[in-house]
Amino acid sequence: MLGFRQTDRLRREFEALTLGHLDGLYGAALRLTRNERDAEDLVQDAMLRAYRFFDKFERGTNVRAWLFKILTNTFINKYRRRVKEREVVDAAASEGLHPQMISSPHAQQAPGPEELVVDQLLSDNVLKAIDELPIDFRMVVMLADLQDFSYKEIADVLDCPVGTVMSRLFRGRRMLQKQLHAYAVEQGIIAAPSAAHEEDAKVLELKRHVR
Amino acid sequence: MSAETQSASLEAVDCTEAQALVGPFVDGELSHDDAGSLSAHLASCATCAVTLKRQEQLKQAVRSASTVTAPAHLRSKILAAIAAEAPPARTSGISGWRLSPARWSFEGLSPRAVAFSAAALGMAAWFAFGGLTHPVVDKLLRRSALHTVIDDGIALHSRTLPLDYTASDVGLVQHWLEGNLHFGVHLPRFAQHADAPQPTLLGVRLSTLHARPAAMIQYAVAEDHGRRVSLLVVDDPEPELVGPARRVEGRDVFVSRAHGYNVATWRRDEIVYSLISDLDEGDVLALVRAAEQR
Numbered sequence: 388m389l390g391f392r393q394t395d396r397l398r399r400e401f402e403a404l405t406l407g408h409l410d411g412l413y414g415a416a417l418r419l420t421r422n423e424r425d426a427e428d429l430v431q432d433a434m435l436r437a438y439r440f441f442d443k444f445e446r447g448t449n450v451r452a453w454l455f456k457i458l459t460n461t462f463i464n465k466y467r468r469r470v471k472e473r474e475v476v477d478a479a480a481s482e483g484l485h486p487q488m489i490s491s492p493h494a495q496q497a498p499g500p501e502e503l504v505v506d507q508l509l510s511d512n513v514l515k516a517i518d519e520l521p522i523d524f525r526m527v528v529m530l531a532d533l534q535d536f537s538y539k540e541i542a543d544v545l546d547c548p549v550g551t552v553m554s555r556l557f558r559g560r561r562m563l564q565k566q567l568h569a570y571a572v573e574q575g576i577i578a579a580p581s582a583a584h585e586e587d588a589k590v591l592e593l594k595r596h597v598r
Numbered sequence: 599m600s601a602e603t604q605s606a607s608l609e610a611v612d613c614t615e616a617q618a619l620v621g622p623f624v625d626g627e628l629s630h631d632d633a634g635s636l637s638a639h640l641a642s643c644a645t646c647a648v649t650l651k652r653q654e655q656l657k658q659a660v661r662s663a664s665t666v667t668a669p670a671h672l673r674s675k676i677l678a679a680i681a682a683e684a685p686p687a688r689t690s691g692i693s694g695w696r697l698s699p700a701r702w703s704f705e706g707l708s709p710r711a712v713a714f715s716a717a718a719l720g721m722a723a724w725f726a727f728g729g730l731t732h733p734v735v736d737k738l739l740r741r742s743a744l745h746t747v748i749d750d751g752i753a754l755h756s757r758t759l760p761l762d763y764t765a766s767d768v769g770l771v772q773h774w775l776e777g778n779l780h781f782g783v784h785l786p787r788f789a790q791h792a793d794a795p796q797p798t799l800l801g802v803r804l805s806t807l808h809a810r811p812a813a814m815i816q817y818a819v820a821e822d823h824g825r826r827v828s829l830l831v832v833d834d835p836e837p838e839l840v841g842p843a844r845r846v847e848g849r850d851v852f853v854s855r856a857h858g859y860n861v862a863t864w865r866r867d868e869i870v871y872s873l874i875s876d877l878d879e880g881d882v883l884a885l886v887r888a889a890e891q892r
Contacts, residue, residue, distance in 0.1 A: 398680060398681070401680070402677070402680070406673065406676075409668045409672070409673055409676070410666065410667050410668050412668070413666060413667075413668035413669075413672065414664055414665070414666045414668075417664070417666060418664065424760050427669070427672050427675075427760065428759055428760060430668065430672060430676070431672065431675060431676055431679060431757065431759065434676045434679075434680070435676075435679055435680065435683060435757075438680050438683060439683070508659070510659075510662065510663035510664075511663075513659050513660060513663035513664075514663050514664060517660065517663075517664070528660065531625060532656075532657050532660040532661055533660060533661060533664050535661075537625075537627065538622075538625070538627050553621070553622065556621060556625075557618070557621055560621065560653070560656060563656065563660075564652065564656060567656075
């Protein structure tokens with residue numbers, strides 16, 4: 388057992404090293420769990436876990452990457468199922484209430500390179516699009532774009548090769564772009580595609596009338 | 599993909615290569631040479647230049663869409679939980695933490711804990727092989743198991759995690775528990791007593807202690823600055839409770855003190871109830887006295 392003084396010193400050291408990363412961890416947890424309650428639980432669990440394994444942390448190495456590794460592991464092991472279960476319940480409860488839940492055919496279609504739509508979309512749309520990414524892609528996009536980790540750091544956090552990080556990031560961003568394009572079309576920010584996608588346009592028109 | 603990125607030279611790149619390089623370029627992951635090659639291509643290719651612009655926009659949009667600040671109460675909750683936590687080098691018994699393979703090694707445990715575990719294993723083996731039940735050993739094992747359950751209860755109490763179900767009505771919470779636990783709980787009603795604190799029911803959080811389902815029922819004591827009281831309900835962790843008991847309202851109540859909390863534990867119908875709070879011992883016992891279980 389450690390003496391009180393030593394425990395106190397360790398705790399201070401832990402707090403000094405980690406508390407500055409709380410906002411980042413919480414932001415990441417929000418994107419992983421997609422709700423505030425679970426995000427708080429997740430961050431608290433991860434921080435306590437980090438504290439418990441603080442003796443395993445190699446001083447002088449990347450504390451932020453270490454914390455995010457614990458956060459993502461805790462999420463995968465403990466929260467993923469819980470969050471999924473809740474989503475199934477929520478989806479069942481809200482069935483038929485959200486027209487935007489109907490998958491749009493435009494989501495499948497790549498945007499034309501001339502369409503710069505992201506700026507005109509609200510942050511809410513961007514967050515929603517991120518949250519709709521499958522978890523593996525959401526994690527790399529979140530780590531690279533939200534948290535500004537390098538590819539090497541992401542590979543360390545997720546325990547996978549750098550090549551995997553790059554391909555997931557590439558595909559994840561492509562999915563994100565498609566989804567944002569679909570939102571932009573839905574909201575009339577950009578015109579629905581013509582001629583070749585006449586069928587799609589009809590469906591969209593139909594949806595507008597229904598609404 | 600990384601190999602491609604590495605091996606690309608200052609030679610001209612075509613659109614397919616350029617499209618793959620744009621992402622790493624935006625992320626600042628391209629070598630000087632690769633970045634040079636890509637820039638040369640972008641200068642003469644409007645399509646790829648737009649791809650770059652879009653990627654930059656996307657990265658920027660993602661970054662600015664999710665600038666959040668952790669709620670202030672989260673920070674204080676974490677600080678409180680860490681302060682209540684045992685020193686880092688010790689492992690905890692809360693079963694939710696069984697994630698790391700390190701848990702199965704003795705590395706990181708204090709020598710005392712290792713010695714104790716080894717002794718416990720030895721004793722367990724002795725029992726398993728039909729060894730004699732020595733009352734002292736028996737008592738020691740039972741006490742230690744109960745203590746770890748109580749320790750975990752205290753750890754949960756001090757963490758103030760969000761509730762799974764929020765209600766102040768005993769009937770509603772009882773009903774919810776019946777639908778969510780596989781064992782029967784008799785949720786107490788606290789009778790009005792002049793000398794007993796009057797707890798207000800806040801709700802329940804379900805948990806798992808030593809692989810046993812448990813419920814933490816939370817109360818606040820208004821007249822004591824909203825001080826929290828938790829009632830930990832666990833399905834039969836021990837054949838019987840041991841130690842010095844007090845007879846309170848027909849119950850054998852075991853009072854213990856750990857980590858600055860007073861804990862009163864009793865059993866009813868194979869279920870163990872533990873009241874955990876930092877109220878003083880007299881108040882805790884008064885609460886037990888006021889607790890009516892039908």
